[in-house]
Amino acid sequence: MFSGLVTKINLTYHQSSIRSEGGGNASVFQYYRYRIAPRPVELDVIKYFESRYKKIKAAKQEMEYFINEQTISTALILKGTATNLRIIPRESVDYIYTDPPYGAKIPYLDLSVMWNAWLDLEVSEEDYQQEAIEGGEHDKSKDEYNKLIAQSIKEMYRVLKFDRWLSFVFAHKDPEFWHLIIDTAESCGFEYVGAVPQKNGQPSFKKHQNPFTVLSGQLIINFRKVRNPRAIMKANLGMDISEIVMQTIEGIIAKNDGATLEQINDELIIKGLELGFLDLLKKEYSDLTPILLGSFDYDDKAEKFSIRKNTKFKTSIDVRLRIKYYLISYLRRMERENKYPHFDNIILEILPLLKNGITPENQTVLNVLESIAERVGQDSWRLKRNGQQKLFD
Ligand SMILES: C[S@@+](CC[C@H](N)C(=O)[O-])C[C@H]1O[C@@H](n2cnc3c(N)ncnc32)[C@H](O)[C@@H]1O
Structure with a gap:
């Protein structure tokens, strides 16, 4: 409680212009550095001590089930x-x-x-x-x-x-x-x-x-x-890295009807990780801002990127390649969860990702699927053991 109070009772405490008197912060949290506040305020120590006390008490009560006298006696906290x-x-x-x-x-x-x-x-x-x-x-x-x-x-x-x-x-x-x-x-x-x-x-x-x-x-x-x-295997996607990046961004935007910088970044990292192209990403895509601002619209209010008005997706990649990319990525995820999806589920997963381009027939999806995956049981699918993917170089 005392060390928590240090956050507020010091000369670097910057009052918030919108929040209440105690809703500000020490400069360390605000600016990641020490800085004396231009207008330091003196908060009522007892008032904020009491409020800390209540919060700590509530937190302890919430954790009591997991952390109590028995667990404390066996816990070891080391620096x-x-x-x-x-x-x-x-x-x-x-x-x-x-x-x-x-x-x-x-x-x-x-x-x-x-x-x-x-x-x-x-x-x-x-x-x-x-x-x-x-x-x-x-x-x-x-x-x-x-x-x-x-x-x-x-x-x-x-x-x-x-x-x-x-x-x-x-x-x-x-x-x-x-x-x-x-x-x-x-x-x-x-x-x-x-x-x-x-x-x-x-x-x-x-x-x-x-x-x-x-x-x-x-x-x-x-x-x-x-x-x-x-x-993790490096997937052979048949596209170069700039196409993969564009494809990934467009996919997440299509799926969510607009996507935040965080959603786009998370998606690129996860796809890069799961399809084995992080190494390519790191060479050329350490900053996404130019691509995003150059190719998409940004809505300040919603803080989301979307497709430019009256345009379809930028991608000129063949629809079969785009299907292949999403299929490999989906089937890999399913396989890690030990699941082998049905064709219907595959269609439900893939089509929304392609909705801003030319919508393919189910038959096209099936053809691509047959080239990279095999049936298990009645109508469940998994990636072929070899052929479309090779080990990390
Ligand atoms: C992202 S923060 C973790 C914050 C924590 N989860 C929390 O909510 O308070 C990373 C922490 O790692 C600590 N750290 C840096 N080098 C370390 C090391 N060699 N061994 C252990 N901790 C380290 C930093 O001091 C910092 O507190």
């Missing part, structure tokens, strides 16, 4: 670095949920000075050495960040039991970071299971200021440690 978990024996952990820093986004250790001082926490040079970050006061390189993240993934692999899961929360616009995570996780022996977007309740102040450069929300990538991991 340390994820790059060295030697205190934890190998194959002893049931589940890992980790939320590492996202590259250069926030210099956590620099920004936590005020709280560390308040809590009497010592921050050593070693802590700075081990902090996974790009930039910051210590001006660390991307390469240093990559090495620390890779080392922590290795440690997580070591301590996790077999057949258990690692959930990795991540957000970044640059596909290079995603590629690093997937590559390292796979080379350690993790198997990719799937990725799901996780939205934040409220878009941050930064997001409002820079709608095209700041992403809100993250993806949770799930991995499993298994004895014979399957690597």
Whole structure:
């Protein structure tokens, strides 16, 4: 409660112009740096202490079922670095949920000075050495960040039991970071299971200021440690990377009747990950803004991209190739979930994605399907074992 209050009772507290007196924030949360407020305000300490107290009490009550006297007596809270978990024996952990820093986004250790001082926490040079970050006061390189993240993934692999899961929360616009995570996780022996977007309740102040450069929300990538991991295969889609990117963006816009920057980014990362083209993406598509603003309409109010008025999709790609792309991506997802969809379900999935172009006959979809997939049982389908896909180069 006290350290939470430090957020409000200090000279960097910036009052909000729209919210109530206590609805502002310390500059660290607003601007990711220390800055004395141009008009500092003094809040009533007791009033905000009481309000914190009520919130903490409600939170404790909500968690009581999971965290209570018995669980507390066995819990162990350690300060340390994820790059060295030697205190934890190998194959002893049931589940890992980790939320590492996202590259250069926030210099956590620099920004936590005020709280560390308040809590009497010592921050050593070693802590700075081990902090996974790009930039910051210590001006660390991307390469240093990559090495620390890779080392922590290795440690997580070591301590996790077999057949258990690692959930990795991540957000970044640059596909290079995603590629690093997937590559390292796979080379350690993790198997990719799937990725799901996780939205934040409220878009941050930064997001409002820079709608095209700041992403809100993250993806949770799930991995499993298994004895014979399957690597993600690189799909042979018959398109070049610029066509794949356009195809992916158009697909998500068609499916949702307009899509936010986050939806487009998430979709590209997930497709890149599942179809094995993240490495291509990272070379040329670290910033989507020029493509999006150059080819689509943007609605400020809805914060969504859509197809330019009175135009069909830009894509000049043959409809059969477009069908193939969506089929491979859908059937791969189904296969990871051990599902073999019926033809009707396939049609229901594929057609909405193509609705702004030439709508194909079911027969066309069936022809493409037959070229890349095979029947299992009555009318269920799965991708052919070989032919349309090859292993990662
Ligand atoms: C995205 S934040 C996690 C925020 C957390 N989920 C929360 O809600 O408070 C990433 C955190 O990783 C920490 N971190 C950076 N390098 C680390 C390392 N080598 N070992 C462990 N934690 C590290 C940062 O200090 C920061 O607190």
